[in-house]
Amino acid sequence: MGTFHQGKSELHGITVVVDTTGQEIFIGRCDDETGEGIILHDVDMHRDGEGGRSKEEYVKRAAMVGTWKKHDALLIPKERIASVRKLGEL
Amino acid sequence: MPYSPLLVRPMREELTSAGVKELLTAQDVDAFMAEKNGTAMLVINSVCGCAAGMARPGVRLALQHDRRPDRVATVFAGQDLEATARARGYFPDIPPSSPSIAFLKDGELVGFIPRHRIESRSADALAGDMVALFNEHCKVPAG
Numbered sequence: 112m113g114t115f116h117q118g119k120s121e122l123h124g125i126t127v128v129v130d131t132t133g134q135e136i137f138i139g140r141c142d143d144e145t146g147e148g149i150i151l152h153d154v155d156m157h158r159d160g161e162g163g164r165s166k167e168e169y170v171k172r173a174a175m176v177g178t179w180k181k182h183d184a185l186l187i188p189k190e191r192i193a194s195v196r197k198l199g200e201l
Numbered sequence: 202m203p204y205s206p207l208l209v210r211p212m213r214e215e216l217t218s219a220g221v222k223e224l225l226t227a228q229d230v231d232a233f234m235a236e237k238n239g240t241a242m243l244v245i246n247s248v249c250g251c252a253a254g255m256a257r258p259g260v261r262l263a264l265q266h267d268r269r270p271d272r273v274a275t276v277f278a279g280q281d282l283e284a285t286a287r288a289r290g291y292f293p294d295i296p297p298s299s300p301s302i303a304f305l306k307d308g309e310l311v312g313f314i315p316r317h318r319i320e321s322r323s324a325d326a327l328a329g330d331m332v333a334l335f336n337e338h339c340k341v342p343a344g
Contacts, residue, residue, distance in 0.1 A: 124249060126317035177296040177315040198317040 120144040126198040127151070128170055131191045134158045136166045138178045138198060139185065148189040153180040174201045203280045204248055213277060215257040216246060219264050222274040227287035230276065234291055237308035239271035240339050242331075243288060246277045247299035252320045256300035259319070259327030266332045268339040270304070302331065306338045
């Protein structure tokens with residue numbers, strides 16, 4: 112059975128780590144990439160140093176078991192994005 | 202809102218035809234989890250083709266391996282809501298994702314493959330991950 116989600120970006124349906132140029136880093140399932148930014152579903156967000164964990168420590172933990180969503184959906188504006196990586200490849 | 206039963210039937214049958222027991226109610230899940238002896242695998246099935254489209258063939262491939270779990274079952278996320286919620290309740294420290302695969306030995310969770318480890322991978326690669334768990338935890342079948 113194939114996907115039902117046609118006409119979206121190639122990251123559609125993939126869990127991605129979106130690092131920003133600021134303190135925040137987001138992990139969520141990519142819905143689409145548009146001219147405005149990247150739209151994520153079931154999103155968790157971490158601030159560098161929050162709970163004593165750096166961004167990389169947070170990502171390392173997430174790569175093992177996943178994340179608890181804090182937001183149903185978010186648009187991360189293009190100008191704030193530093194990198195987009197697939198969580199499954201980390 | 203759950204998809205049409207007609208739509209998801211082939212997705213259920215892709216697993217049940219490989220011998221995977223379907224758990225449709227919370228009671229089914231409790232009965233499956235109550236058996237503590239030996240090895241068990243629980244597949245959280247999903248409609249989403251982005252990941253589940255490879256998860257199901259991966260499970261089918263893995264189950265052809267000579268070492269395999271004593272019991273294999275599935276719940277269908279987004280369809281069998283009560284059963285899925287009950288199954289997830291047995292793994293309170295694991296963030297919910299679907300599809301995903303839990304592997305238990307003597308009632309303890311010893312392996313978990315979350316959705317993000319399934320996305321973008323081939324059925325062969327995913328089956329390889331499961332077979333690695335089988336080789337580590339499952340008995341060699343009697344000659």
